Amino acid sequence: MINFFGLLFVALLLLPNLLFAFTHKDGFENLYHNKPVEICEQIGRFGCFLFAWIEIPYLSRGELFAGAKTVYLITGGVLVALYLLGWAIFWRESSLRKALVLSILPSLLFLESGILTQNFPLIALSLLFAPCHILISAKNATASKKT
Incomplete structure (x- = not known):
C-alpha cells in the first residue's frame, strides 16, 4: 500500500535539501569519516525515505490505536x-x-510515523538512521568550526 501522506512528508523534507545543494555546492561537505556509521546512516536514510510511504502487508499493521x-x-x-x-x-x-535541529526533527518524524502506523521496517530503519544521522551531523558541524 502507498501512504500518500508519508510521500508528502518525504517530499517536503527533501525540498530544502535539494534547494540548498543546488545553491551551496560545498554545503554538504562530509568532514567526519567513519565508514560503518556512514553506511548505516545511508541504509537508514534511504530505507526511511522508502518505507515512509510504502507499507508492506504483515510488516505494517496500520493504526496503533483509534x-x-x-x-x-x-x-x-x-x-x-x-x-x-x-x-x-x-x-x-x-x-x-543547525545540525542538531535538522537531524533530530526528521529522525523524530520517521520514528513517530513508524510507531503510529505500526510500520515495523520504518521503525527499525529509523532506529538505525537517527543516531547515525545525528552523530554525523554533529561531528561535521564541530569539525567545520576547527577548519
Missing part, C-alpha cells in the same frame, strides 16, 4: 513544519544547533 492516523498527520505535519522553519532560520548558518 485516532492514531489523526495524531500521525498532526505530529508529522508539525515536525515537517518545524524542519522547514529550521531551514529558513538556519539557512546561512553553519553551526551545531
